[in-house]
Amino acid sequence: MDILFLRDFRLEMIIGLYEWERKAPQPVILDLEIGLYDHKAGHTDNVVDTIDYAKVAARIQESIATKEFQLVEALGEHIAEIVRGEFGAPWVRIAVRKQAILRNVKELGIIIERGSRI
Numbered sequence: 598m599d600i601l602f603l604r605d606f607r608l609e610m611i612i613g614l615y616e617w618e619r620k621a622p623q624p625v626i627l628d629l630e631i632g633l634y635d636h637k638a639g640h641t642d643n644v645v646d647t648i649d650y651a652k653v654a655a656r657i658q659e660s661i662a663t664k665e666f667q668l669v670e671a672l673g674e675h676i677a678e679i680v681r682g683e684f685g686a687p688w689v690r691i692a693v694r695k696q697a698i699l700r701n702v703k704e705l706g707i708i709i710e711r712g713s714r715i
């Protein structure tokens with residue numbers, strides 16, 4: 598299976614459990630891996646035969662503009678639903694990373710996989 602990826606995709610959003618986290622947007626970094634059904638675009642050289650990763654990035658950005666989350670789990674699920682439901686990816690792996698939130702921890706977050714590798 599071919600896999601598109603977007604690495605270090607930075608968003609600013611309200612996310613977190615604590616009152617201080619809900620007062621202002623904070624950076625969230627995403628790493629996305631998006632499985633493709635086939636490798637047709639490798640032969641046709643045409644973006645209509647694949648998933649346009651620029652459109653995925655724009656859609657995610659747009660979708661979080663009016664949303665708030667408490668948990669990194671919920672943000673990961675939200676993004677998985679967009680990538681699979683709207684772009685038809687059979688499989689997705691998403692890492693959601695928050696930075697400098699806990700003392701002595703550089704990054705924390707979650708990695709989720711949804712769907713099946715084909």
Ligand SMILES: Nc1nc2c(c(=O)[nH]1)N=C([C@H](O)[C@@H](O)CO)CN2
Pocket residue numbers: 612613614615618667668669670695698699
């Ligand atoms: N499993 C999780 N645990 C915690 C989360 C989370 O999103 N998932 N979030 C927090 C706080 O918001 C954290 O970012 C600051 O400590 C705590 N635990």
